[in-house]
Amino acid sequence: MGFKAILKKQLKVFIKNPGVFVQFIIYPAIAWMILFFMDFDAMTGGMEYIEGITYEFLETFRQNMAANTPNMVTMQATIFAGMALIPVMAGFIAEDIEKKSLRFLTMAGVKPAAYLFGIGIVVAFFALLSSVAFSFISEFNGVDFWVFVGAMMSGVLGSIMLGATIGILTKNQQNATALSMPIAMVVGMGPLIAQFNGTVANALRFVYTQQLNIVADSLNGIITETPLWQSFAIMWANVAVFGAVFIVVYKKKGIKE
Amino acid sequence: MLRLEDVFYRYKNSDRDVLRNVSCSFEPGKVHAVVGPSGSGKTTMLSIMAGLDRPTQGNVFIGGEDLSTMNLDEYRREKISMIFQAFQLFPLLTAIENVCMPMEFLGIAKPEMQKKAVSLLESVGIDATKHKRYPSNLSGGEQQRVAIARSLSSGARVILADEPTGNLDKANGEAVIAILNKLAHEDGYCIVVVTHNMEIADASDIVFKMSDGVLTQV
Numbered sequence: 001m002g003f004k005a006i007l008k009k010q011l012k013v014f015i016k017n018p019g020v021f022v023q024f025i026i027y028p029a030i031a032w033m034i035l036f037f038m039d040f041d042a043m044t045g046g047m048e049y050i051e052g053i054t055y056e057f058l059e060t061f062r063q064n065m066a067a068n069t070p071n072m073v074t075m076q077a078t079i080f081a082g083m084a085l086i087p088v089m090a091g092f093i094a095e096d097i098e099k100k101s102l103r104f105l106t107m108a109g110v111k112p113a114a115y116l117f118g119i120g121i122v123v124a125f126f127a128l129l130s131s132v133a134f135s136f137i138s139e140f141n142g143v144d145f146w147v148f149v150g151a152m153m154s155g156v157l158g159s160i161m162l163g164a165t166i167g168i169l170t171k172n173q174q175n176a177t178a179l180s181m182p183i184a185m186v187v188g189m190g191p192l193i194a195q196f197n198g199t200v201a202n203a204l205r206f207v208y209t210q211q212l213n214i215v216a217d218s219l220n221g222i223i224t225e226t227p228l229w230q231s232f233a234i235m236w237a238n239v240a241v242f243g244a245v246f247i248v249v250y251k252k253k254g255i256k257e
Numbered sequence: 258m259l260r261l262e263d264v265f266y267r268y269k270n271s272d273r274d275v276l277r278n279v280s281c282s283f284e285p286g287k288v289h290a291v292v293g294p295s296g297s298g299k300t301t302m303l304s305i306m307a308g309l310d311r312p313t314q315g316n317v318f319i320g321g322e323d324l325s326t327m328n329l330d331e332y333r334r335e336k337i338s339m340i341f342q343a344f345q346l347f348p349l350l351t352a353i354e355n356v357c358m359p360m361e362f363l364g365i366a367k368p369e370m371q372k373k374a375v376s377l378l379e380s381v382g383i384d385a386t387k388h389k390r391y392p393s394n395l396s397g398g399e400q401q402r403v404a405i406a407r408s409l410s411s412g413a414r415v416i417l418a419d420e421p422t423g424n425l426d427k428a429n430g431e432a433v434i435a436i437l438n439k440l441a442h443e444d445g446y447c448i449v450v451v452t453h454n455m456e457i458a459d460a461s462d463i464v465f466k467m468s469d470g471v472l473t474q475v
Contacts, residue, residue, distance in 0.1 A: 002330075005361035013349045095348075104345045107307060107337070108362045108411075109330035 002110045006118030013092070014122050020088050024126045027080035028133040031073045035137055038069060070138055074148075074216030075192055077134040081155035082209040083188030085127060087180040089163025092119050094176035097167070116250070120160050127156040144219045147228070151215040154235040158208040159187070161242035165249050208238035258447045259283040259306060259415050264315035266301055275301045277470040279315070283463075285414065288441045288448045290458040293467030299451045302467065303417055306449065307339055308332045319415070334362055338408035342420035344400040346392040352378060352403045353388040359411035377406040381436055398429025405436055409446075416440065418450040422457060434460050 131152035191213035194201035204210040211231040266276040317324040356374040381402040422430035
């Protein structure tokens with residue numbers, strides 16, 4: 001009964017928090033805009049006047065840009081899984097600890113684990129909706145559709161674990177934001193930078209968002225060196241490690257005031 | 258109704274008892290104040306009464322039943338309610354949603370829950386125009402009254418209040434004291450207030466003084 005009530009409470013809190021709720025819409029919305037509003041002629045307009053550029057080069061450039069659009073869409077999904085969810089999860093927990101509403105929940109017989117699980121499920125549910133939207137926007141079909149959603153949810157789970165750990169460690173919203181944002185930037189934006197830098201790509205090869213992006217690349221038809229199963233294995237290893245860290249921190253610090 | 262018998266409490270890694278041989282009983286229909294300086298053990302005693310901590314030695318009884326033999330989650334959910342100094346309302350839930358929360362945990366049907374929440378809010382002086390307001394749109398006194406209504410919604414007959422007027426001005430503090438007295442004297446609740454505020458102590462039926470972990474009735 002307590003778990004169901006926590007789910008209902010968190011659902012209300014989630015929906016009434018525009019700053020949080022909008023992130024689950026805006027990231028897929030930007031991906032959709034990338035796909036439908038990108039004007040490559042306008043982007044390359046004027047380039048024909050650059051000395052030495054041939055018509056053939058420009059055409060190839062435009063075609064390459066167009067071919068990479070799906071990759072840009074899925075990159076947006078990777079950024080969402082890394083950047084949006086860590087601060088959201090950390091913020092929810094830190095707010096309840098800071099406002100001491102957890103003490104009321106403890107009095108209402110809610111076990112800390114049920115509380116954390118309840119928040120995680122609500123965040124994961126909305127992230128699932130966003131992941132499905134990303135998969136539609138990316139025009140994945142059949143098995144690819146669900147492989148992408150599965151990869152997204154693996155990333156989502158990793159971010160939820162990381163965010164929950166930060167939330168417990170920091171104990172107030174200001175500190176939660178201060179700590180979660182740099183981590184979210186590295187995890188979320190890392191794969192974008194890795195596209196242009198082999199050293200970064202190599203450094204991030206064991207990070208779940210990098211593997212999520214590799215799965216997306218593979219589904220977009222880009223030849224990757226990492227097989228799908230290996231990417232999923234690395235992502236799940238990340239989840240396992242974050243889960244273990246979370247359990248250690250939770251046991252040590254708990255969420256009671 | 259609620260009785261502590263030879264209760265001792267010592268924090269882990271400490272060689273000093275925070276509570277020493279505390280014995281007392283709290284009766285229905287009365288407001289009990291526990292006064293004493295900071296660090297004297299008042300809040301620790303409240304935590305033990307709330308089932309948040311177990312005594313190192315001694316027993317707590319509610320309605321004659323030993324707390325050590327009871328399910329603490331059920332005890333906290335059904336037998337005891339708490340009011341906090343900082344209200345501890347959920348900021349993104351309206352007044353009525355906050356009052357409904359304990360009933361959600363008890364699995365009460367929505368129409369019944371809403372009806373009871375409205376009645377409780379009105380009983381503490383929060384009129385219908387404010388039921389759907391968020392805590393940030395209510396004054397401190399109103400927030401504490403919502404918190405009192407929430408504490409009553411579970412049906413618990415023992416209300417533990419931890420410095421309930423600590424964040425309020427004089428007028429709102431007096432209003433809260435009046436509500437707590439009404440709940441005890443007219444509705445038969447057992448109210449236990451831990452406080453530094455001597456006005457609450459003066460308005461209480463029974464006053465206990467906590468000093469260095471030892472409780473005495475004044």
